[in-house]
Structure formats: structure tokens, C-alpha cells
Amino acid sequence: MVGQRVVGEINVGCGECELCRTGDPRHCSKRTVLGIVGRDGAHAEFLRLPLMNLLPVPEKIADEHAVFAEPLAAACGIMERTPVTKDKKVAVIGDGKLGLLCAQAMALTGAPVLLIGHHPEKMRIAERRGIETATAKNAAGKRHEFDVVVEASGSASAFDTAVCLLRPRGVLVLKSTFHGTSEINAATIVVNEISIIGSRCGRLAPALDLLKKGAIDVDSLISEEYPLRDGLLAMERGAKKGILKVLLRP
Template identity: 40%
Template sequence: MRAVRVTDQRVQFDADYSAQTRSDCVEVEVIQAGVCETDLQLIRGYMGFEGVLGHEFVGVAKSGRFAGERVVGEINCACRNCPTCDAGLPTHCPHRSVIGILNHDGAFADTVWVPEENLHAVPDSVDNDNAVFTEPIAAAFQIPFQLNLSGYQSIVVLGDGRLGNLCAQVIAAHGKSPLVVGKHVEKLKRLQKLGISTRLLDDVEESRFADLVVDCTGSPSGLLTAFQICVPRGTIVMKSTFAGETGPNLAPLVIDEFTMVGSRCGPFDKAIEALAQKQISVTDLITARYSLEDSIIALETAQKKDQLKVILNVQN
């Protein structure tokens, strides 16, 4: 099959990839896949991953209870038998593989193999352009799942990229008025059209005004900015992952008694419901489309500052 894989931090398109079929998974024929910042970091060496990239997708299940239906899939493939899984934390299973990220080939291919319990049917009212955003929207919904947003008065989302945009929309859908701080005028304009307040990073006053800061910058500098604008005993949610050593000075964490919350994957059912009810606007985030054969160009394009979501059309 066709696939896009990374080896030794080099990415290549393989027109005849010998995929390893998985008897414990459902074969899903990929329709579309989205390029994520995590994909770009994996190419740079994050997680030491080698294999087929891609974890944001919509496709058609070839077997099982969803056979013939469009599906999206949660990315953590847990063992379902260990104490962590028994405690209701399968996304943290120590034996898990992660689609397109850890010991599991991903969706930048004709086919991806997904455990049936990870699959969710896509309603007819949600088209492919919307459905392909399910995974990052679910990640954004993890924030209100972890925190009671009603207790915060001033919420700042750092980063005007793909995930920052979605996190801001989800927070707004929960009745709050987040401020998105970013570096790119055009990306901030997209948020302004949705009624979300924005500010350029250079225009942010050197004062502490936020009691909740969500870091979606994808950069080590994001945490430093969060330290500078978060009030003492405020909360900082970390959404960023990146390759390389970070090593920020954590003294402010102690001095100002911040609460740090790591936040990763989230509830797919909430994301699908929000898409079906048109609570979240995503199609304006699509800035480029490529065929699977042009995936190398697609990944290069996704790294450009003016891009938001690059889509791979696996099936034409």
C-alpha cells in the first residue's frame, strides 16, 4: 500500500509499503488525514518514532460492528488488562501503542489498523473535512474535562495555531471569553471572526492578569510566557509537545505556587457532538490540501508560518 513513513528523522513516500496487518485491530480505509504539529516534531526526533506517520484521520471501517461506516479513531491502543486500564486510565496504559506516534503505524497511508473499541462512527451530518478534526478537538475538550472552567475569570490561550484555535473555541463554547495571544496577524483574524478576543504577543503588557493560561505554542518559550502572565496560584495547562531538551527555569513554579496541568488526549464523543451541532468551526482552518503522493510537499508546507491545517486527501 501507499504510505508516508519516517526513519532516522527522514520522511519518505513509499508507493509499495509492506504494512503489518494486526489481528487485534480493524482495518480502516483512510479517506483523509490531517497534519499535526506532533507529526512535525516526530520527524525532528520526538519520541524516537519510526514508522508510518499520522493520527488525525477519517476513514471507512472494513470489518467489525462499524463495517462500511465512516469512522474516526482514538489514538491510544491500550492493553485493557493492566491495573492502569482497570483503574479507568487506558490513555495512560504503560503497555499502550499510539497510532502514528509510538509503536503503531499511522494514517498517512491507504490503510490504518485501529482497535475496534477505539473507533467512533461519524454522523451523516458531519462531512469529512469536519470529521478529520475530531482528534484535536477532543484534545481541546480535555481541558474542561480536567478543570471546572467556571472558576476562572481571565483565561489566556497562548498560540494562534491549529490547536490554540480549537482550544479557544472549546473554552468559548463553555461560556468563557478566552484571550488568544499569538504572533500572526492573519491567524488571529480568523479567531476574531469567531468573536474571540486576540492580542499580538508583542502587545501583551508585562503584568500578571490571567488566572488560567493554556500553552499551545509548541515551543519551549511558551511556558516562560505563561509564567510571566499567570497570577500567583494560577493554573497553567500544558498542551505543547516538542523534540529536544527544554529545561526551562522552574523556579517560578515554586515561587508563585502555580498549579501545572498536563493535558493530552480527550473525549471523542464530546468532539463529535460539537461538530454535529456546529459548535466548533474548523473548515476555515484548512489552508492546503495534497494527495498522498505529494505528502513530502505537504509536510514542508505545514511548517510554514502562514499555514494552519494541511490535509492529505488519501482517497480522491
């Protein structure tokens, strides 16, 4: 691996528990997580991951595309939690990076996907990939039409929107972590027998495969790029509303 370009699975398990022994440390109770729990992330001068977490980046994938491996894996991770096939109608709420990756990844299954957002220039990224788009207002007319709705906007009000869009026995996938607590209308969920599932990290190998095939438009998700010496400016820009991915080039 020395000298090779790699991407790394961010969850590092204890290696001993039942989950780790089956090769999936994502829910190991003693896990550390790169840049999130007990382990320096990619803003540190050096970072460490076990060799088993590393996957070589195929030559065909440019650096600026490879950096999408982890969020794209998270998008693909939805399909680990609930099946998405071409006979399922899917809606994704949120036109940020995560929503755009989720919509593109799920559209590859052949399922008709509707992306609900409110930034025309971001929705166009999805439209160029044959994904239908709508504002929340326009989507309100599509009550009970969807088999799967993915909440990727991080807005608390999106929960109710999602429940309205789902057909009875539909599946609501919570992909973004709300800050704060959200009130839910439990009665509708019971009456319509809605399943609510959470989805966090996916696997890197299928994401690298999609990037290698050029199956996902990630170029359009890069808003700006800066040399490392302008790192502080890049951080500032990345935190601005409406900005998608900001890249730092070492």
C-alpha cells in the same frame, strides 16, 4: 461498523491493567499509539485499531471536518485536567491549529479567552468567534490577570510569558511538547503557588458532538487540499511555516 465512516481513539491499551479496566487506556504503560508508538498511522496503506476505539461519524459532519476530531478532542482534554468556567479568565499562547482549537473549545464554556499570537490572519479566525486576541507584546501589560494559561505555541520562551500572565495560584497548562529542555524560573512558581499541568489526548465523543453542532470553526483551519496523487507536495506544504491544516483527498 463495516462501511461506516469512523474516527478512532489513537491510544490502544493492554486491556488488562487497572487503567484499561476502567475504560481509559490513555496512560496504560503498555499502550500503543496510532502513528506514534508501535502502530502504523494514517499514512500507511492499511491501519488497525480495535473496534472499541472506533466511533461512527454522524452524517452531518463532513469528512473535512471529521479529520479535526482528534486535535479538537485534545483541546477539549484541557477541561478534563482543570475546570474552565465562565468566571475564569483564560489565555492561550499560540495561534497555530492547536491554539486556535483550544481557544475556541474553552470559549464555549463562556470563559473570557484571550488568544496570544503573531499572525493577524490566524488571530482573525479566533476573533470571528468572539475571542479577544493580542500579540505577546500587547499581552505583557496583563500581568497576573489570568486564572488559566494554556501554552500551545511550542516555543520555550512562552513558559515565562505564561507564568507572568498567571495570577497567584493560577494554572499553567502545557499543551505542546517543547523540543529540548526549557529552563524554568522555579522561584516565581513557588512564590505565586502556580500549578503546572500537562495535557495530551482528550476524548473523541465530545469533539464529535461539537463538530456536529458546528460549534467550532474548522473550515478556516484548512489551508490547502490535495488529491492523494499529490501527497508528496501536500507533505511539503504541510511542513511550511504558517500553513495550518493540509488535507489529502483519496
